[in-house]
Amino acid sequence: MMTELMDKLKGEIITQLNLEDLKKEDISDDSPLFGDGLGLDSIDALELIVLLEKNYGIKIANPADGKKIFQTIRTMAEYIEANKK
Amino acid sequence: MNNYITAVCAIKNGKVMINDKVDFTNNAAGSDVDFLKSVYLHYQVSYPKFYKMDSLCKLAMVASELLIKTNKITERYKSEDIAIVIANSGSSLEVDTEHQKAISDKVNYFPSPAVFVYTLPNILIGEIAIRNKIKGENTFFIFDKFDAEFMSSYVNSLLNSNKEECCITGWVEFYDNNYEAFLITVEKNKEGNLNITNTKEELTKLYINQAQLAAS
Numbered sequence: 001m002m003t004e005l006m007d008k009l010k011g012e013i014i015t016q017l018n019l020e021d022l023k024k025e026d027i028s029d030d031s032p033l034f035g036d037g038l039g040l041d042s043i044d045a046l047e048l049i050v051l052l053e054k055n056y057g058i059k060i061a062n063p064a065d066g067k068k069i070f071q072t073i074r075t076m077a078e079y080i081e082a083n084k085k
Numbered sequence: 086m087n088n089y090i091t092a093v094c095a096i097k098n099g100k101v102m103i104n105d106k107v108d109f110t111n112n113a114a115g116s117d118v119d120f121l122k123s124v125y126l127h128y129q130v131s132y133p134k135f136y137k138m139d140s141l142c143k144l145a146m147v148a149s150e151l152l153i154k155t156n157k158i159t160e161r162y163k164s165e166d167i168a169i170v171i172a173n174s175g176s177s178l179e180v181d182t183e184h185q186k187a188i189s190d191k192v193n194y195f196p197s198p199a200v201f202v203y204t205l206p207n208i209l210i211g212e213i214a215i216r217n218k219i220k221g222e223n224t225f226f227i228f229d230k231f232d233a234e235f236m237s238s239y240v241n242s243l244l245n246s247n248k249e250e251c252c253i254t255g256w257v258e259f260y261d262n263n264y265e266a267f268l269i270t271v272e273k274n275k276e277g278n279l280n281i282t283n284t285k286e287e288l289t290k291l292y293i294n295q296a297q298l299a300a301s
Contacts, residue, residue, distance in 0.1 A: 017199070020136040043137075046198035054195045 005077045013073075016051050017044050029074045037072075045070060052076075058083045088244045090287065091277025094152040095295035096124065096144060096266040102298050103155055104278050105291075117264050121147060128154075132216060139180040139203035141259040142212045145171070148266035149213045149253060156277045158251050158270055165220045166250040168243055169210045171268075172226035172236065175260035177206045209257060221249050231256045231267070233288040240271050241283055256292075267295055 010024040013033075017040065031037040034045070048070050052058045058080065060066055069079045095102040101109040101124055109127055114120035121143045125135055130150050135143060153159055158167060180203045187196040202208070207225035214223065222243065228235070240252045255268040269291070271283045281287045 018136045019133075021133050039133075043199050043202055050195055050197065 002074075002077055002081065005080060006073050009073055009076055009080075012051060012055060013048070016047055027073060030072050033070055033072060033076075048076075052080070056080050056084050086241075086245050086273075088241050088271050088273055088283045089275050089277070090269045090279055090281040090283050090291065091272045091275070092152055092156040092279060093269045093291060093295065094148050094155065094266070095268070095299065096121075096148050097264065097296070097299035100299050101151065102295055103151055105294060105298070107298055107301075108151075117259070117262060118143070121264075134212075134216075137199060138212060139177070139183075139200070139208075140264070141173075141177060141179060141206065141257065142203060142209045144259050144264055144266050145209035145257045145268075146212055146216065148257065148268045149217070152253065152268050152270060153217060156270055158253075158272075159217050159219070161276070162251050164218050167217075167219045168221040168240075168249040168252040168254075169213055169219060169223040170226075170236070170240055170243070170252055170254040171210060171224075171257055172228050172232070173206060173256055173258040174227065174229055175258055176227055177204050177208070178260045180204055213253065219253075221252075231292055233292060234285040237283050237285050237288045244271065244273055267292055 006029050007024060010027045013019065014022055014024065027038065034040050045066060049060055049066065052060065060069065069075060093104055099110060099112040099114065099120055100107050109124060111120055111123045114123050118140055121140065124147050128151060130147060135146055138146060180200060184196060184200050184204050187200065188194065210223045210225055213219065236254055240254050243249050243252060250273060252271045253268060254271060256265065258265045270277065281291060
């Protein structure tokens with residue numbers, strides 16, 4: 001279940017963030033999404049917040065939580081599993 | 086004091102023209118954005134942020150990339166000595182329209198931050214400046230059509246005031262299936278292959294030449 005969700009998330013992130021150079025297999029489950037990992041920026045962080053709300057109905061009430069939630073694909077998937085409606 | 090147009094890059098009608106010659110053609114691209122992607126790939130530009138840009142910035146980015154590669158101004162001048170002065174008629178309407186659609190659906194209301202950040206035309210100057218670490222003066226104008234008299238006079242004034250040594254200038258338009266980039270470098274000295282005096286008459290002639298090449 002978690003593996004499927006992480007795979008789906010990778011596809012959604014590639015599409016939503018226009019990461020045309022990347023394939024799902026280039027994104028590992030536990031690599032950082034920001035900084036040295038995928039190199040995402042602050043606008044990408046906002047897009048990820050929109051993605052969670054649009055695709056999973058999850059609103060992040062406290063923006064400070066984003067740092068933990070968007071650490072890796074796995075942390076995102078765990079948050080979705082725990083909070084999806 | 087004379088200043089000189091030292092290089093030109095124009096992109097229009099499925100063609101890339103560098104220094105008055107057609108350098109790349111692709112009439113088989115499915116869309117204008119596909120064409121820009123084919124230019125990006127053909128010239129092996131390596132800048133993944135390209136994919137995140139709106140169409141106007143993609144066009145400006147590849148045109149400036151080829152222009153700068155042609156006469157290497159970023160290697161010859163300090164970053165603060167290069168200005169960027171660009172104009173168009175449609176502003177950022179292409180992406181404005183996309184954003185407007187996203188915010189008009191009150192039920193499915195998910196405006197994209199990545200789209201919103203491009204809803205100003207001068208963002209394209211920012212993208213060129215960031216990519217090439219250019220820190221000189223920059224200005225974006227909106228005109229009905231390319232105004233050679235204003236652009237040549239404005240850039241000459243900028244260089245003659247000794248505020249800048251070189252300027253990337255021209256016209257970048259992308260709206261409603263109509264795209265056109267016409268970028269030149271203007272320098273105080275004859276440093277390039279073209280070395281055309283930057284006057285209204287010469288700039289008009291060069292602009293018309295590019296349009297004719299694109300249509301040929």
